[in-house]
Amino acid sequence: MKKLLSGLTASVMLVATSAMAQNTGPLKLGAVLDMSGLFADITGPGSETAAKMAVEDFGGEVLGRKVQIVVADHLNKSDLAANFTREMIDNQNVEAIVDVAGSATALAAAEMARTRGKIIMFNGPGAVRLTNEACGPYIVHYTYDTYALASVTGLATVKRGLNSWFFLTADYAFGQELERDTSNVVTKAGGKVVGSVKHPINTSDFSSFLLQAQSTKASVIGLANAGGDTINAIKQAAEFGLTQSGQKLSPLLAFISDIDSVGLETAQGLLLAEAFYWDLNDETRAFAKRFMERTKRAPTSAQAGVYSSVTTYLNAVKKAGTTDAAAVMKVMKETPINDMFAKNGRIREDGRMVHDMYLFEVKKPSESKARWDDYKLLATVSGDDAFQPLSASRCPLIKK
Numbered sequence: 001m002k003k004l005l006s007g008l009t010a011s012v013m014l015v016a017t018s019a020m021a022q023n024t025g026p027l028k029l030g031a032v033l034d035m036s037g038l039f040a041d042i043t044g045p046g047s048e049t050a051a052k053m054a055v056e057d058f059g060g061e062v063l064g065r066k067v068q069i070v071v072a073d074h075l076n077k078s079d080l081a082a083n084f085t086r087e088m089i090d091n092q093n094v095e096a097i098v099d100v101a102g103s104a105t106a107l108a109a110a111e112m113a114r115t116r117g118k119i120i121m122f123n124g125p126g127a128v129r130l131t132n133e134a135c136g137p138y139i140v141h142y143t144y145d146t147y148a149l150a151s152v153t154g155l156a157t158v159k160r161g162l163n164s165w166f167f168l169t170a171d172y173a174f175g176q177e178l179e180r181d182t183s184n185v186v187t188k189a190g191g192k193v194v195g196s197v198k199h200p201i202n203t204s205d206f207s208s209f210l211l212q213a214q215s216t217k218a219s220v221i222g223l224a225n226a227g228g229d230t231i232n233a234i235k236q237a238a239e240f241g242l243t244q245s246g247q248k249l250s251p252l253l254a255f256i257s258d259i260d261s262v263g264l265e266t267a268q269g270l271l272l273a274e275a276f277y278w279d280l281n282d283e284t285r286a287f288a289k290r291f292m293e294r295t296k297r298a299p300t301s302a303q304a305g306v307y308s309s310v311t312t313y314l315n316a317v318k319k320a321g322t323t324d325a326a327a328v329m330k331v332m333k334e335t336p337i338n339d340m341f342a343k344n345g346r347i348r349e350d351g352r353m354v355h356d357m358y359l360f361e362v363k364k365p366s367e368s369k370a371r372w373d374d375y376k377l378l379a380t381v382s383g384d385d386a387f388q389p390l391s392a393s394r395c396p397l398i399k400k
Contacts, residue, residue: 027065027323029055029310030088030097032081032109034124035073038202038227039101041257043124046303047099049294054310062317070094074105076201081105085112085120095323096120096313099306103127103174110134119325121313123305126174126226126253128181128388131352135395138325139351140332143305144275146178147388149252152273152357152381154185157220162248166218167196168209168233170225178224178252194218203229206236214242223251230254231261238266255300259362259374267374270362276301276341277358277375283340298372308341309353345383350395354383 031051035044048071055067070092072084081100088094089112097113100106101124113120114136122130123143130141157165165186169175175198183193194216197209210233213221221242223233230251237249251258254272278288278298287307291299299307316331317323337345342355360375368374390398 150181
């Protein structure tokens with residue numbers, strides 16, 4: 001009996017010693033990014049930089065453990081996003097995942113994180129399913145979603161008398177949800193949708209789609225796409241003289257990186273919704289200055305969201321005194337978010353981070369003082385007005 005107890009005691013001590021050793025190792029955060037494809041300028045290397053800046057500004061460690069950022073390039077493939085998420089959690093001891101640009105890839109990564117009980121914070125994707133049907137106790141949708149983009153842009157255009165819409169829609173989860181949500185906003189506001197056409201991701205030639213849109217004489221052609229697809233569509237619409245004929249082009253998701261690629265001569269006058277702009281106030285400018293020194297580019301809203309979400313996570317780990325996902329998420333949902341990205345932001349029960357959104361108009365070349373001086377602020381929309389109300393949530397976690 002004594003030998004048995006002695007053996008059990010030794011085993012317990014071995015497990016405890018092993019756990020202690022593991023807990024003193026580096027705390028790893030995974031960033032599953034598009035490093036060279038369609039969304040590379042929106043997230044990609046800039047998101048890696050933002051995550052590392054957040055770690056450095058936090059002091060480089062938490063609970064006595066060095067913080068490391070582990071990066072994987074999902075190449076815009078859902079299976080790779082799922083595999084990298086699983087690999088990071090199962091074999092690299094990653095405690096949380098951040099970013100995951102692209103809605104289809106995000107949904108795949110979310111499932112992996114959910115089944116493994118790890119926190120995942122989305123900044124690049126826009127699918128509202130992440131906080132509805134695909135929600136989970138450790139899923140946070142941080143920066144924007146299709147509902148907010150639709151609310152801010154769709155309503156603003158109808159109020160300006162642009163009542164008929166035609167959609168040019170990317171044929172994947174994000175594009176379909178963005179068209180659906182914007183259509184709902186437009187029709188509820190008294191406008192009408194006269195049609196839509198779907199295009200494959202990474203389309204280089206939009207001529208046939210634009211001709212179809214032009215023939216409808218819709219007052220607004222809504223671009224329900226992202227990244228390189230948005231850039232190509234805007235450039236080719238200008239070549240067609242589409243806006244000169246009186247139709248308004250509205251990119252429903254456009255980042256400052258897109259506007260920079262297109263150029264103000266072509267993009268001037270576009271109305272767009274954003275979650276962040278580098279030139280909003282002294283705090284955003286200070287962050288952007290440091291970011292630009294490293295990347296030579298202005299931060300996108302997704303990249304600013306990565307910085308904020310990593311900081312929010314590390315603050316919660318410090319306050320909780322553990323990396324246990326349930327304990328950390330409890331703190332994250334209880335603690336208001338006040339930083340250069342959001343004021344009085346909050347993470348709801350469904351995982352939606354609620355914060356102000358902004359309506360911008362792209363400046364004329366004559367109004368811009370320097371590169372990246374691209375936006376005029378038209379309106380600030382409160383998070384409660386911009387994002388889907390909790391009462392309309394389809395998240396199984398919400399009791400009704």
